[in-house]
Amino acid sequence: MKGDLTLLPAVEAAGAIRDGRLMSEALVAAYLKRIDETEGTIKAWAHLDPDEALAQAREADRIRKxxxxxxxxxxxxxxxxxxxxxAHMPTERGTPIFKGRTxxxxxxxxxxxxxxxxxxxxxxKTTELGYLHPTDTTNPHDPARTPAGSSSGSAAAVAARHVPLAVGTQTGGSVIRPASFCGTFGFKPTRGVISRGGVLRTSVSLDQIGVFANTLEDIALLTDALGCYDQRDPxxxxxxxxxxxxxxxxxxPAGPDIAWFDLPFYDRLDPETAAGLEQVIEALGDRVERFPAAPQLAGLTDVHKTIYDYEIAGNIALIEADYGAPLSPEMTDAIKRGRAITKDQYEDAMAVKESANAFFEKHFHDFDAILAPSATGEALPLTAGSTGDAIYCTIWTLAGLPCLSLPLLVGENGLPIGVQLIGSVEKDDRLMRTAAWMLRALAEEGE
Amino acid sequence: MKGDLTLLPAVEAAGAIRDGRLMSEALVAAYLKRIDETEGTIKAWAHLDPDEALAQAREADRIRKxxxxxxxxxxxxxxxxxxxxxAHMPTERGTPIFKGRTxxxxxxxxxxxxxxxxxxxxxxKTTELGYLHPTDTTNPHDPARTPAGSSSGSAAAVAARHVPLAVGTQTGGSVIRPASFCGTFGFKPTRGVISRGGVLRTSVSLDQIGVFANTLEDIALLTDALGCYDQRDPxxxxxxxxxxxxxxxxxxPAGPDIAWFDLPFYDRLDPETAAGLEQVIEALGDRVERFPAAPQLAGLTDVHKTIYDYEIAGNIALIEADYGAPLSPEMTDAIKRGRAITKDQYEDAMAVKESANAFFEKHFHDFDAILAPSATGEALPLTAGSTGDAIYCTIWTLAGLPCLSLPLLVGENGLPIGVQLIGSVEKDDRLMRTAAWMLRALAEEGE
Known part of the structure; x- marks a missing residue:
């Protein structure tokens, strides 16, 4: 096949490889070449062995032949x-504690x-233990800005076309926000679609798996491949x-119905992002219905924080006990906060979490999806020392709803901004359908 | 849907359930009714809880609705x-040792x-620990005969239309022979297609998973669903x-090429079965090529026996040590034989096993499948105290080749006899294609 193979969607590349029109070795070599050219700036990879990747590619070709x-x-x-x-590559979890761990x-x-x-x-590359302390990965759209976290390297690698597909995790907003900052599609399916077996546990109630790609179909393809029931994951x-x-x-079957909630913390949106979202809403016309935020919604961010702090404190304390770990200030603060939460407070938060699911389930009788920001705006400068605010992701993550970030907007500095669509639990396929419709509707509108 | 639902192939039943034309509850109830009517004679089930099965069916209907x-x-x-x-049902392994084990x-x-x-x-129901000592399960075609073993209950349950699909295992001939005796389709895919994780180990080198159904497509449907990579299964x-x-x-793409080897132990075939096979070969005409048995083929049955005895002795000895087990004479004999095999003899046998794979691989350059008997003839009377001779299965099982039993012949007592097709490793799909072609070719021939 001709042209830059790294521009090929994974759906098409896989089809071409299966048909014998493309060798996996050529595809992987094309991606390795891009990595070689840009990894010095982007720093997306914690472990990359070109020879090993090429050997796998040749094996895929051999199998096909x-x-x-x-x-x-x-x-x-x-x-x-x-x-x-x-098992065949190190897994170092973004901390010197696990340097060389395989x-x-x-x-x-x-x-x-x-x-x-x-x-x-x-x-x-991941932030320290999948939490807040940043890696040195840079945003492919501007090396002076963060790719966001905690799935920093996965988002940056897909945005930089180092790979067409990558897997991340989201406990707060660690898939949707990096996808927004890096201009990729990002998807966190319904909690429990993809097993967490063999993934670092930070919060048993909140940790979820998500994916990055440059097209909606590629997001879907990867999620279909990853999903399975695993009794060891509760x-x-x-x-x-x-x-x-x-x-x-x-x-x-008909134009989908989309809900927008005026959440109080939407005042954190930067003006460009707010205006971009208004344009999207306008373009979708009467398919979007606006609601004032139900009071219980606003409180859910605190509920998320209580559960996250409480659970991460317990999990990381185990690591600290085993390894006498040097932890970042972000992590030691979280542990301190978590230890100050009583079991009663934690259990109250867990009860609210359950009621949130019922609240959303009710709404999805009338709506196909909720529209929301993916992030507060463009990627922050690295000098801010933060991977950005996950405020627009935590509520949906808490409820385990499927969330999708679509790279639809551009900010005042020319950087990408995502728009989020949230779906009903275990109806990720309907969310995909709605997103595909929305992409078509906005493309026609823009013509 | 009208008519006897237990006659519906699983492919069609699943489609009808997904489309809302059939309730799983109705389907499961129809099978439970047949079980209720005939289980007293057939004795296929070691554990069956109708309420639990119906609850699962209602849950499947709820999910769809x-x-x-x-x-x-x-x-x-x-x-x-x-x-x-x-985890939600007992697993008693055909022995009082594990009575009540969940x-x-x-x-x-x-x-x-x-x-x-x-x-x-x-x-x-299974024979004792998946080996030779029979269960009380009877053959659905004649209650005075054996359904064969060790997957006795799975074969009988499918033949009796207690279920459309069942899973068994084959270390020697424990899927193909029961399928032959009971008149169902039986399939043991390539070694390693279906994980043995969570299955009693008798022989790590030989144990394989297989399936039973009443149509070729149903066999394929179930195998597709079961297959996956599992790193815990070597x-x-x-x-x-x-x-x-x-x-x-x-x-x-063209009429498939089928090989027949004149194996020396084919003299154990009963005359009706030998004549039936000749008719099949004749009907397939020049698609079948006959070969004298290569000398190394005949010796493979002994190699299989050496490996099986050696490995089962080790595995069952562990159970005996833990449980002070009351074992059958069949099993104590096997352990005795296994203990008399030296490590050198075992390793020699393992080396021959490897070379057998290369022998078959070479043949499959020219042929789509090998044609062979599934069993020596009709199901034996229960009074024989044996589940039958696995001689026509062990070679292919040893090499890990995919094996399929097609219920094509009828013996002198009106009982079913299977015909076996063996395929190339990891080309089970080609074996399926060849089998479907052969079923069509023989049906046309018979018209």
């Missing part, structure tokens, strides 16, 4: 956030990737998963 | 051989069934699995 089975991601390279265990076993999702025929390209559900790619390719 | 995702086996009941661990965790394949939306109907491979249902529905 031998007439053996090919998978949905056959020969397509995927990046994995470095808190996802891999797990004995693959995470469950890595088994799924092998089933799909994917090439595991390498491990992408949030994993023993039921079929929504068919993401079918959803992304489906036509809605 | 709520607009949630449905799976490839949505609402379709599946039986599991009672050496496959289930495992802490599901086997990996049970997770896959939940992903596919299946109803776990119950646990089917035979599981980290590559995509062949697409079985696509294979069963594919047209071969």
């Amino acid at each position: 031998a007439g053996h089975a090919t998978g949905a991601l056959h020969g397509v390279p995927v990046g994995l956030k470095d808190i996802i265990d891999t 797990p004995d076993a693959d995470a469950r999702m890595v088994e799924r990737l092998y089933d799909a025929g994917a090439v595991i390209m390498g491990k992408t 949030t994993s559900f023993a039921r079929p998963r929504p068919a993401m790619l079918d959803g992304a390719r489906a036509e809605p | 709520a607009g949630h995702a449905t799976g490839a086996l949505h609402g379709v009941p599946v039986g599991l051989k009672d050496i496959i661990d289930t 495992p802490d965790a599901d086997a990996r394949m049970v997770e896959r069934l939940y992903d596919a939306g299946a109803v776990i109907m119950g646990k089917t 035979t599981s491979f980290a590559r995509p699995r062949p697409a079985m249902l696509d294979g069963a529905r594919a047209e071969p």
Whole structure:
């Protein structure tokens, strides 16, 4: 195939590899060349061994040529956030504590990737233990700005076309916000779609797996490949998963209905982002209905914070006890806050979390999706020392709802800004359908 | 839907359930009714709780009605051989030693069934620890005859239309022979397609998972659902699995080429079976090429026996040590034989096993499949005290090749006899395609 192979969507690359029109080795080599050219600035990778990636690619080609089975991601390279265990690559979790650590076993999702025929390209940089303390990864759109966190390297790697697909995690807003800052599609499916088996635990109630890609169909393709029931993950559900790619390719039976909640903390939006969102709402016309924020919604950010602080304190304390860990000020503060929360306060927060799910479920009888900002605005300068505000992600993460960031807006400095669509629990396929419709509707509007 | 629902292939039942034309509850109730009517004679089930099965069926219906995702086996009941661990049902392994044992965790394949939306109907009777000592299960075609073993209950349950689908295991001939005796389709895919995680280990080198159904497409449907890479199973491979249902529905580009080896032990075939096989070969005409048996083929049955005895002795000795087990004479003999095998003899056998794979691989350059008997003839009378001779299965099992039994012949007592097709490693999809072609060719021939 001709042209820059790193521009090829994964859906097309996988198809071409399966048909024999493209060698996985050529595809992986093209991505490795881009990495070689730009990694010095972007610093997306915690572990990358070009020879090993090429060996996997040649094996994918050999399998295909031998007439053996090919998978949905056959020969397509995927990046994995470095808190996802891999048995053949280090998994260092963004902290010197785990320097050189190579797990004995693959995470469950890595088994799924092998089933799909994917090439595991390498491990992408994460903030310290998937929390707040930044990595040195830079934003591919401006090296003086943050890619956001905690899935910093996964978002940057996809935005820089180092890989077409990458996996991250989201406990607060660690997929949606990096996708917004880096201008990629980002998706956190319904809690429990993708197993957390073999992934660093920071919060058993909130940790969720998500993905990055440069097209909606690629997001869907990767999520379909990763999803499975895993009895060892307490949030994993023993039921079929929504068919993401079918959803992304489906036509809605009628124009979808989209809700917008005027949440009080939307006053943190920068003016460009607020104006961009208004334009989107206007373009969608009477498909969008605005609601004043229900009072219980605003309080959910505190509930999220209580649960997160309480649970991360417990989990990281175990690491600290085992390793006498040098932790960042962000992490020691979280542990301090978590230890000051009483069990009663934690249990009250957990009860509110349950009621939030019922609240959203009710709304989704009438709506296909909720529209919301993905982040407060453009990526922050690295000098701010922060990966940005996750405020527009925490509520939906708390409720385990599927969330999608679409790279639709551009800020005053020419940097990407995402628009978020949130769907009903375990109806991720409907969310995909709504998103595909919205992308088409806005494209026609813009013509 | 009208008519006897237990006659509906699983492919059609699953489609009808997904479309809302059939309730899983109605389907499961129809099967439970048949079980109620005939289980007194057949004795296929080690554990069956109708209320629990119906509850699962109602949950499958609820999921579908709520607009949630449905799976490839949505609402379709599946039986599991009672050496496959289930966390919500006992797993007693065909021996009083494990009476009342309920495992802490599901086997990996049970997770896959939940992903596919299946109803776990119950646990089917197995010979003692999946070896030779018979259960009290009878052959649905004649209650005075054996259904064969070790997957006795799985084969009988499918033949009796207690379930449309069931899972078994094969270390020697424990899927193909029961399928032959009971007149069902039986399939043991390539070693490593289906994980053995959570299945009783008798022989790490030989134990393999297989399936039973009443149509070729149903066999393929179930195998597709069960297959996955599992790093904890040393035979599981980290590559995509062949697409079985696509294979069963594919047209071969040309008439397939089929090999027949004149193996010396074919003189154990009963005359009716030998004549039936000759008719099949004749009907397939020049698509079949006959070969004298290569000398190394005949010796492979002894190699299989050496490995099996050596490994089962080690595994069952562990159980004996832990439980002070009352074991059958069949099992104590096997342990005695296994203990008399030296490590050198075992390792020599393992080396021959490896060379057998290379021998077969070479042949499959020229042939799509090998044709062979499934068993020596009709099901034996229960009074024989044996589950039958596995001689026609052990060679292919040793090499890990995919094996399929097709219920094509009828013996002198009117009982079913299977015909076996063996395929190339990891080309199970091509074997499915060849089998579908052969079924069509023989049906046309018979018209």
